[in-house]
Amino acid sequence: MAIVLGFNAPNSKHFCPWCLCTKENIGNKHKVCVIEKTMDQIKLKPPPGHVKSPLLQMIPLSHYVPDELHIMLRIWDRLWDLVLQELKTQNQFNDLTRAKILAEMRRISISFNFWQEQGTQNWSYTSLMGGDKEKVLKNFNFRVVFAEERAFLINQLWRNFYELYNNMKSQKINPSHFADQAKQWLDLFLTPFQGKPNTITFKMGLYRPKDVTPYMHVLVHHLPEFMEQHQKFGLSAFSCAPVKKKNHDQVSAFFRKTMKDGGKGIERKSAIFEILHYENRSLYFAQKGTIDKYSKPQHIHVKKLKK
Ligand SMILES: [Zn+2]
Incomplete structure (x- = not known):
């Protein structure tokens, strides 16, 4: 979210995307903070902490909901x-x-x-x-x-x-x-x-x-x-929970795969490319119902021959 808002790191002096509270005041229990910044303000006259212009300027700040x-x-x-x-x-x-x-x-x-x-x-x-x-x-x-x-x-x-x-x-x-x-x-x-x-x-x-x-x-x-x-x-x-789950699934699918073939030398593509490629294929399979057309491969156990 900080990236989308062009906001500095959350551990800096101005840490809050919604209000002007500073680090010195973060533990002040008598201070009351409300959502006081607006997207117009961030676009035209950025308050301290907004180091870049926001990416999604059409979305009002109050619609950036913490999860x-x-x-x-x-x-x-x-x-x-x-x-x-x-x-x-x-x-x-x-x-x-x-x-x-x-x-x-x-x-x-x-x-x-x-x-x-x-x-x-x-x-x-x-x-x-x-x-x-x-x-x-x-x-x-x-x-x-x-x-x-x-x-x-x-x-x-x-x-x-x-x-x-x-x-x-x-x-x-x-x-x-x-x-x-x-x-x-x-x-x-x-x-x-x-x-x-x-x-x-x-x-x-x-x-x-x-x-x-x-x-x-x-x-x-x-x-x-x-x-x-x-x-x-x-x-x-x-909630971001479904996105997080998705991220987790993709990352684990990727590592399961690479563990098996151990990298492919110069043919190796970047991780993110592989993940997207895998995602694309899964979507294609899901949409075309490929899974139903072919029966699942049977597991074959090969025993080592004793000499
Ligand atoms: Zn705040």
């Missing part, structure tokens, strides 16, 4: 990263903790792994698909790695986000109710510490304003407005 899948996936990544960061800061990210995380993932039927890249100290981990991320949001119990009170707070943050995600996709939800709920979730995310540091009165908070990401900003400030505008379809009508 709920990416909001969930990216916020999930941030929440998970914050958990691991906390364990690392406390020097708790050790074999024992990793084993506990793996066991908890197994309990909720997710295949997950940690590994170290050769020659580095950094731990990588399985990047989960959307469905597994949902399961973690709903079921992962952080009590396995945190003390009771802390785990309670973090579990609450994850469960409430899961509920928000479901409401995002629902057509029945009232946008102003959703706005309140999203705001409360951000407040929970930003729970400040209480009491005096290093005394018995001290109670740790959750995260800092600078931990807030552009996707969280969109969730809290703009999504309710989009829901209001597009309620008759529901936001899921604009």
Whole structure:
């Protein structure tokens, strides 16, 4: 979307395609942001952050709808990263903790792994698909790695986000109710510490304003407005999920194929060309009903002859 709008990277000072909020203000929970830019403005007098002219100028900015899948996936990544960061800061990210995380993932039927890249100290981990991320949001119990009170707070943050995600996709939800709920979730995310540091009165908070990401900003400030505008379809009508699935299918079809013939030397075409070629042929087969004309090839098992 940033490319289509000629917009700079989402981690820059002006990170939001819809409003003029800046990075310094992203974690300010008293600030209220609304969709304030318009396509005319971007065309004629681009606000800061719009580095190129937009590609699709005929589409009004309010029709660029953020999609709920990416909001969930990216916020999930941030929440998970914050958990691991906390364990690392406390020097708790050790074999024992990793084993506990793996066991908890197994309990909720997710295949997950940690590994170290050769020659580095950094731990990588399985990047989960959307469905597994949902399961973690709903079921992962952080009590396995945190003390009771802390785990309670973090579990609450994850469960409430899961509920928000479901409401995002629902057509029945009232946008102003959703706005309140999203705001409360951000407040929970930003729970400040209480009491005096290093005394018995001290109670740790959750995260800092600078931990807030552009996707969280969109969730809290703009999504309710989009829901209001597009309620008759529901936001899921604009979802990228089917496109993502398609992308996944094409990429896996491509790699399945190339794995088999191992590249064809100078005859090799670019990956994107092959994918489109494959797509074209599948469409042709589907339209002409070729599949029904020929029976499926039978699998033949050839046993190695024993000498
Ligand atoms: Zn904004």
